[in-house]
Amino acid sequence: MGQVRRSRFSRMEKIAAPMFIILAVWAVYSFTQPSSNSTKITYSSAVSLTQSNNLPDFTLPVVGSNGLTGQSVTFSSFRGKVILLEFMESSCSHCEAMAPVLATLNSEYGSNVVLLSVIGPWNGVTAQDAAGFVQKYGVTWTIVYDSSGIVFSNYGVQATPTFFIISREGSISSTFQGEQKHDTLAGAISAAA
Numbered sequence: 001m002g003q004v005r006r007s008r009f010s011r012m013e014k015i016a017a018p019m020f021i022i023l024a025v026w027a028v029y030s031f032t033q034p035s036s037n038s039t040k041i042t043y044s045s046a047v048s049l050t051q052s053n054n055l056p057d058f059t060l061p062v063v064g065s066n067g068l069t070g071q072s073v074t075f076s077s078f079r080g081k082v083i084l085l086e087f088m089e090s091s092c093s094h095c096e097a098m099a100p101v102l103a104t105l106n107s108e109y110g111s112n113v114v115l116l117s118v119i120g121p122w123n124g125v126t127a128q129d130a131a132g133f134v135q136k137y138g139v140t141w142t143i144v145y146d147s148s149g150i151v152f153s154n155y156g157v158q159a160t161p162t163f164f165i166i167s168r169e170g171s172i173s174s175t176f177q178g179e180q181k182h183d184t185l186a187g188a189i190s191a192a193a
Contacts, residue, residue, distance in 0.1 A: 056155065061144060062143070063131055068131075083115075084185065089119065089160045102141065118151055120149050121148070130145050165188040167193075174191070
């Protein structure tokens with residue numbers, strides 16, 4: 001007569017093996033996610049910037065509290081000034097957390113430093129969404145809309161918010177990714193001046 005064949009794995013082992021696999025997949029997934037203080041952005045071609053005076057120029061439309069204003073800003077028009085260039089998303093919680101910090105910096109430095117925020121089209125964000133951000137946070141600095149994401153790509157931005165402090169000579173003095181403290185950005189601005 002045929003013999004009943006017993007399984008080599010106990011019931012506990014049969015339960016533990018899939019749990020181990022799920023835990024391993026979760027650990028790999030968690031490790032590859034961006035840090036908790038920035039939002040990951042992906043696009044087709046990122047370019048690394050060097051510490052040079054040849055930063056990519058751009059002209060983008062200005063966003064006000066009611067939408068596009070009909071004006072545009074050309075980045076190269078700020079040469080000779082210290083610039084705090086922010087890349088952000090209007091739906092990014094970390095970017096929202098930075099709005100009061102940027103408002104304070106803008107009031108402290110006034111016309112001595114150009115504060116310029118570039119909002120990208122990620123997650124379907126439109127110019128009208130950007131206007132909602134301007135209205136919600138009472139933005140007093142210049143916000144422009146990068147509808148194609150090309151400026152993000154040209155600056156190699158991988159996550160929002162990303163900040164570039166640009167010296168009067170036109171080179172990148174400091175780069176920061178994610179939420180930053182007021183004193184960190186203020187110190188970098190002072191060093192660039």
